[in-house]
Amino acid sequence: xxxxxxxxxxxxxxxxxxxxxxxxxxxxxxxxxxxxxxxxxxxxxxxxxxxxxxxxxxxxxxxxxxxxxxxxxxxxxxxxxxxxxxxxxxxxxxxxxxxxxxxxxxxxxxxxxxxxxxxxxxxxxxxxxxxxxxxxxxxxx
Amino acid sequence: xxxxxxxxxxxxxxxxxxxxxxxxxxxxxxxxxxxxxxxxxxxxxxxxxxxxxxxxxxxxxxxxxxxxxxxxxxxxxxxxxxxxxxxxxxxxxxxxxxxxxxxxxxxxxxxxxxxxxxxxxxxxxxxxxx
Amino acid sequence: xxxxxxxxxxxxxxxxxxxxxxxxxxxxxxxxxxxxxxxxxxxxxxxxxxxxxxxxxxxxxxxxxxxxxxxxxxxxxxxxxxxxxxxxxxxxxxx
Numbered sequence: 435x436x437x438x439x440x441x442x443x444x445x446x447x448x449x450x451x452x453x454x455x456x457x458x459x460x461x462x463x464x465x466x467x468x469x470x471x472x473x474x475x476x477x478x479x480x481x482x483x484x485x486x487x488x489x490x491x492x493x494x495x496x497x498x499x500x501x502x503x504x505x506x507x508x509x510x511x512x513x514x515x516x517x518x519x520x521x522x523x524x525x526x527x528x529x530x531x532x533x534x535x536x537x538x539x540x541x542x543x544x545x546x547x548x549x550x551x552x553x554x555x556x557x558x559x560x561x562x563x564x565x566x567x568x569x570x571x572x573x574x575x
Numbered sequence: 576x577x578x579x580x581x582x583x584x585x586x587x588x589x590x591x592x593x594x595x596x597x598x599x600x601x602x603x604x605x606x607x608x609x610x611x612x613x614x615x616x617x618x619x620x621x622x623x624x625x626x627x628x629x630x631x632x633x634x635x636x637x638x639x640x641x642x643x644x645x646x647x648x649x650x651x652x653x654x655x656x657x658x659x660x661x662x663x664x665x666x667x668x669x670x671x672x673x674x675x676x677x678x679x680x681x682x683x684x685x686x687x688x689x690x691x692x693x694x695x696x697x698x699x700x701x702x703x704x705x
Numbered sequence: 706x707x708x709x710x711x712x713x714x715x716x717x718x719x720x721x722x723x724x725x726x727x728x729x730x731x732x733x734x735x736x737x738x739x740x741x742x743x744x745x746x747x748x749x750x751x752x753x754x755x756x757x758x759x760x761x762x763x764x765x766x767x768x769x770x771x772x773x774x775x776x777x778x779x780x781x782x783x784x785x786x787x788x789x790x791x792x793x794x795x796x797x798x799x800x
Contacts, residue, residue: 437764440601447605454608483609485602496762497595497651499602502609551607554668558601561679565597568683572690572768573775578776587769594763686765693772700780 439500440562446486446501447555451548453504454481458541458548465536468524475524476534478510480544510535578696585621586689592619592649593682599651600678603671610662614671619649731788738784742777749774 457479467476484505488498512535520529596617606612658665752770 437762439762440598443598443601443605447607451608483606485606485609485612497598497602499598499605499615501602501605547608550668551604554604554607554672557672558604558675561675562597562601565594565679565682566764568686569763569765569768572686572765573693573772574690577780578773587766590765590769591763594765689769693776696776697779700776700783702783 439497440565441559443499443501444555444558444562446503448552448559450481450483450502450504451552451555453507454544454548457481457507458544461534461536461541462538464534465538467534468522468531475514475532477514478512478534478536479507480510482506482508578693583689583692586685586692588647589621590682590685590689592617592622593678593685595649595651596674596678597682600671600675603666604668604675606664607666607668609664612664612666613656614654614666615651616654617649617651620647735784735788738781742774742781745770745774745777 461478464476470476482505483502486500486503488500490498514532515535516530517533518529519525519531522531525531599615599617603614654665656665749770752767755767
């Protein structure tokens with residue numbers, strides 16, 4: 435609904451950042467996962483954001499911004515972290531175990547980024563709401 | 576009609592601009608973490624005219640082009656400056672939050688003023704009884 | 706709510722009274738005012754329709770359109786009252 439465009443814009447950001455947080459949670463949970471269904475260790479996942487625009491329906495110049503969307507969830511292409519542990523069941527011929535290349539500090543940074551964005555967009559939603567409520571007062575009293 | 580005077584129309588138009596600005600700021604803040612995103616902003620000729628007066632900019636040469644705005648209509652422009660961030664995004668959250676708050680106050684004031692104007696007309700029409 | 710052009714039909718005698726009173730008839734002005742009211746009512750209704758169908762971008766536009774319609778209506782009602790009052794004054798006059 436066009437009337438609540440502002441909400442859609444900010445809402446999309448909340449959704450996107452929530453997905454980022456889920457990704458971080460998945461990465462942290464799988465820091466020690468050496469075995470996956472696809473074979474090999476868990477690969478770190480990251481989200482890729484892109485601007486979301488309205489599909490143009492009419493000619494009149496109107497603002498087309500509709501927030502943000504997650505364009506893709508990509509796997510980290512960097513090679514896994516190798517640890518020498520011949521006793522480990524997933525050790526290769528040379529005794530090395532491949533661990534996910536997940537850096538705790540990096541994940542925490544992403545978490546903070548997401549949190550900051552989430553907070554800011556919540557503020558925008560509250561502001562938009564107050565504007566609508568103020569508009570409803572036009573003509574009252 | 577009586578209440579289609581320039582001031583009332585001006586208030587209504589300014590409300591349109593403030594509503595647009597709200598969406599643009601929302602878009603910027605939503606794309607805070609989007610790689611390569613460049614912030615947008617709203618220009619409105621009336622506001623520029625007042626600012627121009629203060630700066631006393633004059634079009635001294637026939638080929639001087641006034642800052643490209645359509646008279647009376649707000650426009651959304653993109654700021655294509657380089658950013659200090661490695662991902663190419665140039666949104667400054669502090670600036671956007673500031674714009675958000677000032678715009679909100681401005682909108683509230685405009686809505687209040689236009690409401691008062693209509694209330695005055697009502698009072699006049701109904702001889703103080705409406 | 707729509708006001709059709711023939712709203713508030715004056716009774717036949719009143720209409721004749723008006724027509725007889727001269728070229729710049731009050732009736733014409735009144736008719737014009739009514740049409741304006743009808744237009745603004747239609748505008749307000751369109752804005753409301755836009756709100757319902759999701760086409761309207763901004764709530765304040767709907768509210769403003771509603772206000773204009775309300776004012777137009779009130780103006781018409783007050784004018785009507787004045788017309789009737791004036792008519793009564795005239796009929797009460799001792800000639």
